[in-house]
Amino acid sequence: MWSGLVEALTKAAAAEDHTPCGGGGVLAEVEERGFAVVDDAWPAAQVAQLRNEIEALHAADCMEPNQVQFATGSGPIRLTKPGIFEADMHHDQRRQACPGFDQLFHTVAELQSCLATRFDVALEPDARPPAAPCTAATEVPATSTNATHSSTTQERGTANKVTKHTESAEGEQSKDPDNKNARDPTAATDDDARSSGEQQEQLQKNQQFSTFTLKLQYNDGTGGCFPYHYDNPAPPNKRLLTVLVYLNANWQQGDGGELMLAPFLGKPQVIPPLENRTVIFRSDRILHRVLKASKPRACFTLWLDGANTNTDDVVFLREKHLTPAFVPELVRSPLQRTLSRAVYEEEYERSLRECFGANPRDTKYAVALHRAHLKQTLANDKLRQFVQHLKTARQW
Numbered sequence: 047m048w049s050g051l052v053e054a055l056t057k058a059a060a061a062e063d064h065t066p067c068g069g070g071g072v073l074a075e076v077e078e079r080g081f082a083v084v085d086d087a088w089p090a091a092q093v094a095q096l097r098n099e100i101e102a103l104h105a106a107d108c109m110e111p112n113q114v115q116f117a118t119g120s121g122p123i124r125l126t127k128p129g130i131f132e133a134d135m136h137h138d139q140r141r142q143a144c145p146g147f148d149q150l151f152h153t154v155a156e157l158q159s160c161l162a163t164r165f166d167v168a169l170e171p172d173a174r175p176p177a178a179p180c181t182a183a184t185e186v187p188a189t190s191t192n193a194t195h196s197s198t199t200q201e202r203g204t205a206n207k208v209t210k211h212t213e214s215a216e217g218e219q220s221k222d223p224d225n226k227n228a229r230d231p232t233a234a235t236d237d238d239a240r241s242s243g244e245q246q247e248q249l250q251k252n253q254q255f256s257t258f259t260l261k262l263q264y265n266d267g268t269g270g271c272f273p274y275h276y277d278n279p280a281p282p283n284k285r286l287l288t289v290l291v292y293l294n295a296n297w298q299q300g301d302g303g304e305l306m307l308a309p310f311l312g313k314p315q316v317i318p319p320l321e322n323r324t325v326i327f328r329s330d331r332i333l334h335r336v337l338k339a340s341k342p343r344a345c346f347t348l349w350l351d352g353a354n355t356n357t358d359d360v361v362f363l364r365e366k367h368l369t370p371a372f373v374p375e376l377v378r379s380p381l382q383r384t385l386s387r388a389v390y391e392e393e394y395e396r397s398l399r400e401c402f403g404a405n406p407r408d409t410k411y412a413v414a415l416h417r418a419h420l421k422q423t424l425a426n427d428k429l430r431q432f433v434q435h436l437k438t439a440r441q442w
C-alpha cells in the first residue's frame with residue numbers, strides 16, 4: 047500500500063544528484079536539511095480513494111475537533127483549533143469505515159523498513175517502561191526554573207500535557223499531536239455497545255503498542271490553521287519522522303492552508319498542500335505551522351517513532367552549548383527546541399493569535415503560556431545573551 051512512496055524514495059536514492067544533497071536522494075535530504083518534498087508518489091486512484099474516505103468521515107460527523115489539552119492545578123483545560131478535524135486510525139471501529147486507510151494502517155512496516163535504511167526508526171514497540179517525563183528543559187544554569195510535565199502524560203508518541211509551564215507548551219499548542227486523552231465523539235453512537243470510556247481505553251492501548259501514529263485531517267476551510275510547533279517537543283514523545291500526504295485537487299494560490307517549515311535560523315519554506323504531495327521531515331527538529339485555509343483541505347499524517355529519540359544529549363541544553371561556535375550544530379539538533387520560542391517569540395505569538403483568535407479565552411490562555419515560557423528562558427542572563435545572538439543569526 048505504501049509502494050508508490052517507497053518506490054519514489056528508493057528510486058530517488060538510486061538516481062544521480064537530483065536533490066540539493068546529491069546522490070543520497072530524498073532520504074539524504076531529510077537527514078541534511080531536516081525535510082524533503084516528494085510529488086506524485088501515489089497512484090491517482092489511491093489518492094482519490096483516500097480523499098473520499100476523509101470527506102465521508104467528516105460528512106458523517108465522525109471526526110473530532112483538533113484539541114490541545116493542558117493539565118493545570120485546577121483541572122484540564124482544552125483548547126480547540128477552530129475548523130480543524132481529525133481521526134486517529136488506531137481506533138479499530140473507525141478504520142472499518144475507511145478501507146483505504148485500514149490497509150495503509152496495516153502495512154506501515156513497508157515504509158518503516160524503507161526509512162530504517164537511513165534513520166533510527168523504531169520497528170518494534172518499545173518494551174521498556176515509558177520514559178520519565180522531562181523535568182528540565184535546560185540545565186543552564188542549575189538554578190533555572192524547569193518545565194514540569196504532568197504525570198498524567200500519556201506513554202508514547204504524544205506531546206506532554208502540561209501545567210502552567212512552558213517548555214512542553216510547544217507540543218500542546220502544536221495540537222497535542224495525539225491528544226490521546228480527548229474524548230472521541232464517535233464513541234457514543236447508538237449502536238455502540240461499549241462505553242466511550244472503554245473505547246478510549248482500547249484506543250490508548252492500541253497506541254501504546256505501536257511504533258507509529260496515523261491520523262486523518264480535514265480542515266473545513268473557515269480559516270483553521272496550526273500555530274508554530276514541533277511534532278516532537280520533548281520526552282516522553284518518541285516521534286522521529288513526520289510524513290504528511292496532501293490530497294487537495296485543484297488547490298490554488300489564495301486558498302491558503304500552506305505548510306510553513308521554519309528550519310532553525312534558516313529560510314522558511316512555504317509549501318502548498320497540493321494533491322499527491324508528500325512532505326517528510328524530522329519531527330524533533332523542524333519547527334512548522336499551517337497557514338489559514340479558506341478552502342477545505344484534506345491530508346493524512348504518519349508519525350514514525352524513533353528507537354532512540356529524546357536522549358538526554360538532545361534534550362538538555364548545557365552551558366557548553368551557549369556559544370556561537372555551537373550554532374551550526376544547534377540548527378541540526380533537537381536541542382534547538384529549548385530556545386525556539388525565544389528566538390521566534392513574535393512569530394509564535396502571532397501564529398497563536400491567528401489559530402485561536404476566534405475564541406478569546408483560548409487565545410488568552412495560549413498566549414499566556416507562551417509568554418510564561420519566554421519569561422522563564424529569558425530570566426537567565428546567559429540564555430538571554432545567546433538568544434540575542436541567535437536572533438541576529440536568523441535568515442528571516
Ligand SMILES: O=C(O)CCC(=O)C(=O)O
Nearest residue numbers: 221272277305336345347
Ligand atoms: O496539516 C498540515 O499540513 C500539518 C499539520 C501539523 O503540523 C500536525 O498535525 O502536526
Ligand SMILES: [Fe+2]
Nearest residue numbers: 220276277334
Ligand atoms: Fe505538526
